[in-house]
Amino acid sequence: MFSIWVASSSTSQKRIYVPNISKLSSDDNVEQLECDYSAYVVYHKAETGFPCLSFDIVEDQFGSGEQRSQTFPMTAYLVAGTQADKDHHNRLLAMKFSNMNPVDDKKHNNDDDDDDDDEDEEEETLPDLSCASIPHSGCVNRIRCRRIGDKLIVANWSDHGAVHLWNMTDALNTCDEGDSQRIADFNKQNLHTKPIYSFNGHHSPGFGLDWSPVNDGVLATGDSQKHIFIWNVSDDGWKVDQLPLIGHESSVEDIQWSPNESTILSSCSVDRSIRIWDTRNRRHESAIIIADAHESDVNVLSWNRMEKAFILSGGDDGVIKVWDLRQVRRQTIKSSNGGSTSSSTSTSGGGCKPVATFKQHKGPITSVDWHRTDGTVFAASSDDHQITQWDLSVETDEQQDDDKETSASKRPKTDDSISDGGKQQRKEMEDDPIIGKLPPQLLFIHQGQKEVKEIHWHPQIPGLLISTAATGFDIFRTVSV
Structure with a gap:
């Protein structure tokens, strides 16, 4: 969490600051926000020149699991696309974040200069960013690898209305080597690199984009004119089914394939609905419709990889909702020819209700993502410049009476964000009326970025969360997850 230092002539005090609830002093000279680094296991920042609306994490060969998350220094690979001031300044980026060490709380909180610091040792602990780039005409709306x-195949939406595929294997290998001269040579030699395939059949820009995690080479793309197209790779190259999935009434904002079923995908739209599709349906109509899922545009989706019946959604209304697809009521609807029947589901009116609803953010939700190995944990970002971490397994106050110790260990980790205070300080924080206003499922609020656009949990490093914003990238792991 962020805390406030209240400066005075002789002492300094701090109190917990909760966005949208706490109030800052009207005198800027009295109170200022300062990050409490003791709330983080890892916390690094990076800039790429121009900001990136979207990025994706590249899986590597270094293994996964808790052992990976506790091994330092850390390394992570990303692909991203820029939002530059001019079309021809945009780039696709292959990035390597390396030498990422854990937070040194004492170093961050020490205000006194230590003349005896070993500068050479400090330089060795600094994180490093290597970046190879390929020119891209227009802003990159969304990117997935x-x-x-x-081969590392990267798909991206251009704000010019086309979807491109790129082979970025060489770009990633070059930045992995970390040689600045090799990277400079690569960037110069690839000034005129073209995509391996481009599709202009959408006729409008879009944001919906996702690779199937089950079938290699299967891609879904959705545009602002409500169309969703399915791509496949074959021996003859890339092919796009010219008959789109039909059902949405407005712009498709996000797409997520099922984590375990090769023909099932989900989508959300400005029309306020969430739809589940089966690509085997020759009529290309959605099988499940959650109408009026939010009060306004449904911006983003995430399909739970552990508990596969659960989908997470975030809307322009600032609300995060969790849906259980097993609760959807199925109806059999007669087809238009009057002969056969087809099974489809509509949940307009009194249909499916979310199993959980959270209204913590004060701006539109820009990204949501389920944790890769914990089916009850997720993260969300918003236009209110905040990233929140949640745990659905945390019980409400009424339920906590049966298991206080367990629930206390899962309370929002503001308890640990001002550490070294002992039991008395922990009790004071638990009794803090501001903390009491927070949902018990809320674990952490991360700040420090402006206009957060997208977040992703690292698929191989449990708890490591990466975000992109107008102010650059944050790479962090909190004490909460």
Whole structure:
């Protein structure tokens, strides 16, 4: 969490600051926000020149699991696309974040200069960013990557209305080497690199984009004119089904494939609905419709990889909702020819209700993502410049009476964000009326960025969360997850 230092002539005090609830002093010279680094295990920042609306994490060969998350220094690979001031300044980026060490709380909180610091040792602990780039005409609305064979294939939406595929294997290998001269040579030699395939059949820009995690080379793309197209790779190259999935009444904002079923995908739209599709349906109509899922545009989706019946959604209304697809009521609807029947589901009116609803953010939700290995944990970002971490397994106050110790350990980790205070300080924080206003499922509020656009949990490093914003990238792991 962020805390406030209240400066005075002789002492300094701090109190917990909760966005949208706490109030700052009207005198800027009295109170200022300062990050409490003891709330983080890892926390690094990076800038790429121009900001990136979207990025994706590239899986590597260094293994996964808790052992990976506790091994330092950390390394992570990303692909991203820029939002530059001019079309021809935009780039696709392959990035390597390396030498990322844990937070040194004492170093961050020490206001006194230590003349005896070993500068050479400090330089060795600094994180490093290597970045190779390929020119891209226009802003990159969204980007997703997939390893297909020995190639890293990257798909991206351009704000010019086209979807491009790129082979960024060489770009990633170059930045992995970390040689600045090799990277400079690569960037110069690839000034005129073209995509391996481009699709202009959408006729409008879009944001919906996702690779199937089950079938290599299967991609779904959705545009602002409500169309969703399915892509496939074959021996003859890339092919796009010219008959789109039909059902949404307005712009498709996000797409998520099922984590375990090869023909099932979900989508959300400005029309306020969430739809589940089965690509085997020759009529290309959605099988499940959650109408009026939010009070306004449904911006983003995430499909739970552990508990596969659950989908997470975030809307322009600032609300985060959790949906259980098993609760959807199925109806059999007669087809238009009057002969056969087809099974489809509509939940307009009194249909499916979310199993959880959270209204913590004060701006539109820009990204949501389920934790990769914990089916009850997720993160969300918003236009209110905040990133929140949640745990659905945390019980409400009424339920906590049966298991106080367990619930206390899962309370929002503001308890640990001002550490070294002992039991008395922890009790004071638990009794803080501001903390009491927070939902018990809220674990953490991260700040420090402006206009957060997208977040992703690292698929191989449990708890490591990466975000992109107008002010750059944050790479962090909190004490909460």
